[in-house]
Amino acid sequence: MTNPRVKQLFEAAPAILPSLLQCDFGNLEREVRRLEDDGCQGLHLDVMDGVFVPNISYGMPIVDAIRKLTDLPLDVHLMIQDPGGYAQAFSDAGADLLTFHVEAVDEIAPVIDNVRSLNMGTGLVLNPGTAIDAVTPFLDQIDVVLVMSVDAGFGGQAFNPVAIDKLKALRAIKPDLILEIDGGVNLGTIGSCREAGADLFVVGSAIFRSSDYAAALDRLRAEVQRHDPHSS
Ligand SMILES: O=C(CO)[C@H](O)[C@H](O)COP(=O)(O)O
Numbered sequence: 001m002t003n004p005r006v007k008q009l010f011e012a013a014p015a016i017l018p019s020l021l022q023c024d025f026g027n028l029e030r031e032v033r034r035l036e037d038d039g040c041q042g043l044h045l046d047v048m049d050g051v052f053v054p055n056i057s058y059g060m061p062i063v064d065a066i067r068k069l070t071d072l073p074l075d076v077h078l079m080i081q082d083p084g085g086y087a088q089a090f091s092d093a094g095a096d097l098l099t100f101h102v103e104a105v106d107e108i109a110p111v112i113d114n115v116r117s118l119n120m121g122t123g124l125v126l127n128p129g130t131a132i133d134a135v136t137p138f139l140d141q142i143d144v145v146l147v148m149s150v151d152a153g154f155g156g157q158a159f160n161p162v163a164i165d166k167l168k169a170l171r172a173i174k175p176d177l178i179l180e181i182d183g184g185v186n187l188g189t190i191g192s193c194r195e196a197g198a199d200l201f202v203v204g205s206a207i208f209r210s211s212d213y214a215a216a217l218d219r220l221r222a223e224v225q226r227h228d229p230h231s232s
């Protein structure tokens with residue numbers, strides 16, 4: 001991995017990545033500063049097009065605005081049709097790690113090559129109904145598998161435990177693969193994700209519905225540590 005911010009993010013793992021979907025966009029700079037001050041090691045940005053998922057969030061201009069506000073690694077989760085057609089645009093906007101859904105493309109390999117050629121980290125995303133077989137042929141070409149524990153499209157949904165078995169299976173197949181989990185991750189679910197092998201934990205509601213982000217993050221980090229499969 002040559003992208004230095006992605007390298008930095010992976011070295012920080014296990015790490016919590018706040019999903020900005022539910023942040024206060026009217027005070028974006030203040031939100032980003034708060035998360036930096038609270039010791040976050042990267043930000044997760046959810047891009048939705050209203051076609052691949054039935055919701056619209058934001059696109060390149062917001063990624064670009066956040067890039068100008070921070071040096072933190074930006075993990076851009078594309079929930080869009082034709083992700084390969086937008087890889088250059090998200091690279092230009094400042095994405096470091098670009099993940100796209102296997103359900104959104106017919107041919108996965110050319111899109112991986114496209115993202116890699118732009119020197120971004122590359123990740124494949126699986127919705128809860130998609131088996132890991134969709135990503136296993138590509139594990140040596142990518143940097144991350146993002147396992148969804150909700151159907152992509154909305155924040156604030158309940159965690160689907162089918163994700164736990166997928167994390168365990170992927171961890172068994174490739175012990176050094178970076179595994180990311182996204183959707184319904186909170187104090188009650190983050191520990192089982194860590195035990196199953198997750199390295200990067202995307203958290204939206206469990207941070208942004210709290211008035212004290214720092215305290216919420218500290219509690220989540222403590223729970224990750226308590227469930228570390230490497231500690232006795
Ligand atoms: O990709 C996503 C939704 O499709 C978001 O990253 C995710 O939902 C985060 O929010 P929450 O922690 O509230 O589930």
Ligand SMILES: [Co+2]
Pocket residue numbers: 019044045046077182202
């Ligand atoms: Co996401």
